Amino acid sequence: MNIFLFQLFLVTILFIDPSAAFTDYLLKKCNQAGFCQRNRHYATNIQSSHNSYYLIDEQSIHIDLDNNNNNSSSLRANIIKTIPRNDIEDIMVELPFKLTFQNDWQSVRFTIDESFDSNTNDDTEAESPLLNKHRYNETGLWSFMNHTDSLNNTPLQFEKFETIQSNLDKFVNFVFQTPDLEQNVIKVYNDINQLEIHLFLDSFQILIFQGEDLILSINDRSLFNFEHHRSMEQNFQNVLPEESTYNMFADDFEYSKGDHVPFGPESIALDFTFNGFNSLYGIPEHADSLRLRDTSNDEPYRLFNVDVFQYNLDSRMPMYGAIPLLLTSNKDKSVGVFWNNPADTWVDIHYTDNGLSQSHIMSEAGIIDVFVFIGEKPSDITDQFTQLTGRPTLPLLSSIGYHQCRWNYNDELDVLNVQENMDREDIPFDFIWLDLEYTDDKKYFTWKPDSFGNPGRMLKKLAKYGRQLAVLIDPHIKTQYHISEEIKRQEAGVLNAGGDLYVGRCWPGDSIWIDTMGKIGQRVWDGFFKDFITVKLPSYIDNLHIWNDMNEPSIFNGPETTAPKDLIHNGGFEERSIHNVYGLTVHETTYDSMKDIYGISDKRPFILTRAFFAGSQRSAATWTGDNIANWDYLKASIPMILSNNIVGMPFIGADIAGFDGNPTPELIIRWYQTGLWYPFFRAHAHIDSIRREPYLLEKPVRDSVRDSIRLRYTLLPTFYSAFHESSINGNAIMKPMFFQYPEHNELYDVDNQFYLGNYGILVKPITSPETFTTTMTFPKGIFYDLTTLKALVVDHLKEVEIDAPIAKIPAFIEGGHILFKREIYRRSSKLMVNDPYTLLVAPTLDNGSASGKLYVDDGETFSYENGEYLETVVSLLAKSILKNDIVHIPVNADCLGNTMIEKIVIAMDSNTMDIGDHATIKIGSETRKIEVEHDDGTTTVIIKNPQVRVNEQWEISFSI
Ligand SMILES: *[C@@H]1O[C@H](CO)[C@@H](O)[C@H](O)[C@H]1NC(C)=O
Ligand SMILES: *[C@@H]1O[C@H](CO)[C@@H](O)[C@H](O)[C@H]1NC(C)=O
Ligand SMILES: *[C@@H]1O[C@H](CO)[C@@H](O)[C@H](O)[C@H]1NC(C)=O
Ligand SMILES: *[C@@H]1O[C@H](CO)[C@@H](O)[C@H](O)[C@H]1NC(C)=O
Numbered sequence: 028m029n030i031f032l033f034q035l036f037l038v039t040i041l042f043i044d045p046s047a048a049f050t051d052y053l054l055k056k057c058n059q060a061g062f063c064q065r066n067r068h069y070a071t072n073i074q075s076s077h078n079s080y081y082l083i084d085e086q087s088i089h090i091d092l093d094n095n096n097n098n099s100s101s102l103r104a105n106i107i108k109t110i111p112r113n114d115i116e117d118i119m120v121e122l123p124f125k126l127t128f129q130n131d132w133q134s135v136r137f138t139i140d141e142s143f144d145s146n147t148n149d150d151t152e153a154e155s156p157l158l159n160k161h162r163y164n165e166t167g168l169w170s171f172m173n174h175t176d177s178l179n180n181t182p183l184q185f186e187k188f189e190t191i192q193s194n195l196d197k198f199v200n201f202v203f204q205t206p207d208l209e210q211n212v213i214k215v216y217n218d219i220n221q222l223e224i225h226l227f228l229d230s231f232q233i234l235i236f237q238g239e240d241l242i243l244s245i246n247d248r249s250l251f252n253f254e255h256h257r258s259m260e261q262n263f264q265n266v267l268p269e270e271s272t273y274n275m276f277a278d279d280f281e282y283s284k285g286d287h288v289p290f291g292p293e294s295i296a297l298d299f300t301f302n303g304f305n306s307l308y309g310i311p312e313h314a315d316s317l318r319l320r321d322t323s324n325d326e327p328y329r330l331f332n333v334d335v336f337q338y339n340l341d342s343r344m345p346m347y348g349a350i351p352l353l354l355t356s357n358k359d360k361s362v363g364v365f366w367n368n369p370a371d372t373w374v375d376i377h378y379t380d381n382g383l384s385q386s387h388i389m390s391e392a393g394i395i396d397v398f399v400f401i402g403e404k405p406s407d408i409t410d411q412f413t414q415l416t417g418r419p420t421l422p423l424l425s426s427i428g429y430h431q432c433r434w435n436y437n438d439e440l441d442v443l444n445v446q447e448n449m450d451r452e453d454i455p456f457d458f459i460w461l462d463l464e465y466t467d468d469k470k471y472f473t474w475k476p477d478s479f480g481n482p483g484r485m486l487k488k489l490a491k492y493g494r495q496l497a498v499l500i501d502p503h504i505k506t507q508y509h510i511s512e513e514i515k516r517q518e519a520g521v522l523n524a525g526g527d528l529y530v531g532r533c534w535p536g537d538s539i540w541i542d543t544m545g546k547i548g549q550r551v552w553d554g555f556f557k558d559f560i561t562v563k564l565p566s567y568i569d570n571l572h573i574w575n576d577m578n579e580p581s582i583f584n585g586p587e588t589t590a591p592k593d594l595i596h597n598g599g600f601e602e603r604s605i606h607n608v609y610g611l612t613v614h615e616t617t618y619d620s621m622k623d624i625y626g627i628s629d630k631r632p633f634i635l636t637r638a639f640f641a642g643s644q645r646s647a648a649t650w651t652g653d654n655i656a657n658w659d660y661l662k663a664s665i666p667m668i669l670s671n672n673i674v675g676m677p678f679i680g681a682d683i684a685g686f687d688g689n690p691t692p693e694l695i696i697r698w699y700q701t702g703l704w705y706p707f708f709r710a711h712a713h714i715d716s717i718r719r720e721p722y723l724l725e726k727p728v729r730d731s732v733r734d735s736i737r738l739r740y741t742l743l744p745t746f747y748s749a750f751h752e753s754s755i756n757g758n759a760i761m762k763p764m765f766f767q768y769p770e771h772n773e774l775y776d777v778d779n780q781f782y783l784g785n786y787g788i789l790v791k792p793i794t795s796p797e798t799f800t801t802t803m804t805f806p807k808g809i810f811y812d813l814t815t816l817k818a819l820v821v822d823h824l825k826e827v828e829i830d831a832p833i834a835k836i837p838a839f840i841e842g843g844h845i846l847f848k849r850e851i852y853r854r855s856s857k858l859m860v861n862d863p864y865t866l867l868v869a870p871t872l873d874n875g876s877a878s879g880k881l882y883v884d885d886g887e888t889f890s891y892e893n894g895e896y897l898e899t900v901v902s903l904l905a906k907s908i909l910k911n912d913i914v915h916i917p918v919n920a921d922c923l924g925n926t927m928i929e930k931i932v933i934a935m936d937s938n939t940m941d942i943g944d945h946a947t948i949k950i951g952s953e954t955r956k957i958e959v960e961h962d963d964g965t966t967t968v969i970i971k972n973p974q975v976r977v978n979e980q981w982e983i984s985f986s987i
Pocket of ligand 3: 164
């Protein structure tokens with residue numbers, strides 16, 4: 028043991044991790060949640076009884092036609108639920124079904140609602156006049172990109188509804204065949220991507236084929252359950268023999284007994300069987316493995332946004348956010364199922380021995396609204412999903428730098444001291460954060476007068492070095508001050524079941540909640556920001572950003588740490604129906620408000636949110652909430668962040684080095700070594716933890732942390748380029764192995780190593796104590812150690828033992844890639860914008876080729892939308908030519924991207940290349956010779972100061 032390690036262990040003894048965990052009993056288990064218990068019960072019974080109570084009414088089948096050319100846009104029909112009665116007539120419930128095709132035939136959508144007009148069984152009297160009787164069908168207003176449900180349904184063409192024979196020779200995209208009455212099936216197909224959909228009439232089952240292959244079966248196990256509307260009095264005759272009546276009209280869970288359950292049972296459930304797929308992924312947020320577990324003998328995954336301080340690990344328990352996208356892949360196909368419903372949702376997963384992945388999705392309320400995406404690669408699913416729900420926002424360049432946060436920085440002096448000390452220690456940072464206590468007595472939109480008497484001055488002092496400030500503003504508003512009075516006056520708050528303003532407890536004590544579901548709430552919220560920033564702060568300020576915390580919402584005296592399900596939101600919808608999307612409405616409204624305010628400078632706002640839903644990626648970053656400073660949480664952060672990355676919300680991180688408790692020095696080192704790869708790179712600490720800003724750390728620890736933060740800054744051009752790609756196609760930034768190589772079965776379980784976007788950096792952080800070697804899985808290829816550039820040749824996919832002494836991060840660059848780095852230390856990202864680049868070239872083994880992309884814009888405004896950006900690709904060809912090809916040059920900007928390349932480093936293996944002592948550079952018609960240096964210690968080749976720029980076309984030819 029060396030002295031340094033010995034010191035680490037000594038200190039370890041002094042810092043004892045709290046053996047804390049979440050207070051589980053506050054949250055329901057499936058068998059304590061009425062609808063989850065009922066649907067699991069139904070699932071078991073219906074599979075043994077083989078009964079089917081649902082069919083499609085043939086007479087109701089209707090194809091919406093465009094009169095001009097007979098293109099059709101959707102198929103509509105009624106699903107009939109029949110409850111058999113011996114004594115009286117059977118009860119029939121009509122459930123309108125609609126099937127459409129979206130996004131140029133890439134995806135299939137269907138919805139199932141309940142028709143209140145024709146269902147005879149309807150009894151409205153029991154309900155509150157305040158409530159909207161219809162099932163909540165407006166999720167798309169929030170989850171879809173364009174805030175409207177009038178998405179372009181792709182028009183369909185069909186021959187003739189009456190014809191049985193489809194004519195595939197003709198230019199026919201979709202063909203609806205006549206219902207084949209003997210087989211009771213409607214077939215719909217699409218000859219562009221060979222999708223074929225079979226809709227069965229006698230049992231409501233949907234099969235989706237691609238070519239000959241059955242990919243997805245829906246309601247294959249008959250778990251479709253639609254708890255139709257009925258009164259408590261008539262309930263007895265509305266229950267199927269396979270059903271349980273547990274908690275249909277009440278809630279007997281200890282902490283949510285007060286729930287009125289005004290509509291009684293209204294849950295929906297459906298099963299999806301993925302054929303030929305061994306693993307399912309997605310549906311974050313859970314502190315669990317990336318690959319979803321079989322839940323047959325366990326709790327299902329629950330999607331229900333709640334505040335889970337010190338959440339449990341290896342758990343399916345609900346967390347702060349919910350993205351109901353399931354996805355799967357095999358070597359040549361990928362499928363995604365998006366369940367567009369924000370109610371409390373549970374998902375059971377089962378893997379069968381014969382290669383089926385089964386899922387059973389159950390939601391407490393709302394409509395069934397399902398999108399099925401089909402593609403080749405798993406990233407095709409993320410792409411299609413973010414085409415629908417919106418691309419991740421291109422963030423401020425500074426927001427992908429390092430964030431220094433703590434609960435709390437106590438006053439202006441404290442903030443400026445942190446800045447000064449970071450600078451003194453040459454540790455770069457871009458953001459400093461103010462948690463709760465900066466406010467005057469926890470009243471948002473105010474500053475504590477004694478501590479932050481002149482926020483404008485503080486912002487200006489931060490701006491001097493290009494730095495940003497983020498402050499906390501939550502949706503719970505203390506009662507009895509001008510902000511809450513205004514919410515009351517404008518009727519912009521969330522109501523209780525009785526229709527009065529709901530009052531609950533949160534940080535400020537008695538609080539009310541802004542209802543950003545409605546236009547009035549949005550306008551009022553907007554006004555608060557205008558007053559807070561444009562009126563109260565000097566107009567030059569545009570380095571203030573917002574953190575929306577506790578927006579699940581977290582309510583201290585609420586059931587399951589959150590809002591009672593019978594609260595009422597805009598439009599008369601219950602919290603029950605909208606719960607998981609509320610947090611999104613808060614941060615999106617905040618974003619819109621800030622965008623308005625910064626409209627003058629055109630600056631991009633930065634918003635951090637704790638709660639999220641499908642679509643949150645458009646306007647916010649997130650993080651994994653209140654973790655604990657121990658090794659297990661460090662380890663868990665990787666699969667958690669990967670999970671969000673594959674469902675279109677890549678801008679996520681975990682609190683470094685653990686929010687609660689005091690990390691050991693060794694843990695701090697390893698956490699920064701891991702955290703520098705998180706798309707969102709922020710240190711944060713609980714108010715009771717010992718101060719641990721990097722400059723306070725003892726010497727070897729401090730140096731190591733500085734190295735990690737600086738490594739992130741040298742890689743900022745690459746990170747930013749990855750964020751840009753993601754803003755175009757939803758790509759993962761921290762990317763799981765199977766996303767890169769779906770053809771390798773062996774990689775589907777790997778969730779402790781990852782790639783950085785499409786940039787070829789492969790990393791396996793060390794996440795356990797006293798660990799100085801690790802086993803890394805490499806696909807076939809050549810991999811150069813990111814620091815030493817020493818080559819590792821891998822002849823087939825295998826595990827390789829890698830050294831990882833305390834100062835080392837196992838990180839490699841895969842042959843075939845070129846990285847743009849910036850190696851000069853600056854205080855913040857903004858001060859680096861004119862710095863020269865270093866190119867790191869990693870040739871492939873076989874033909875010595877490589878390429879790499881660089882995206883540059885001003886890093887802070889929306890002018891890139893008008894073409895003010897540079898995009899360029901550098902390629903190494905046939906071991907002999909390195910050239911720059913401009914993809915896009917800024918329209919106006921003269922200096923943007925007009926930066927030099929100061930150094931070109933070519934990683935070499937004796938097998939890859941053989942380069943002589945000089946090279947020829949060609950720029951336009953000018954040619955000149957330049958020297959090439961060989962580093963004798965390694966096989967690396969260096970060209971110093973080649974005098975070329977990133978925004979000009981050039982070509983370097985090497986002599987052999
Ligand atoms: C649409 O289809 C109907 C029935 O097959 C046919 O009579 C009509 O001419 C078609 N219209 C057009 C514009 O093709
Ligand atoms: C409708 O069908 C015609 C061929 O009859 C096709 O050219 C046209 O593009 C289709 N319309 C739309 C909006 O897809
Ligand atoms: C929701 O349902 C109501 C009632 O059926 C209907 O009027 C409305 O158009 C639907 N909204 C959407 C977005 O589908
Ligand atoms: C949605 O908005 C984007 C950006 O404004 C636009 O390009 C796209 O065409 C819109 N899509 C639909 C379906 O309206």
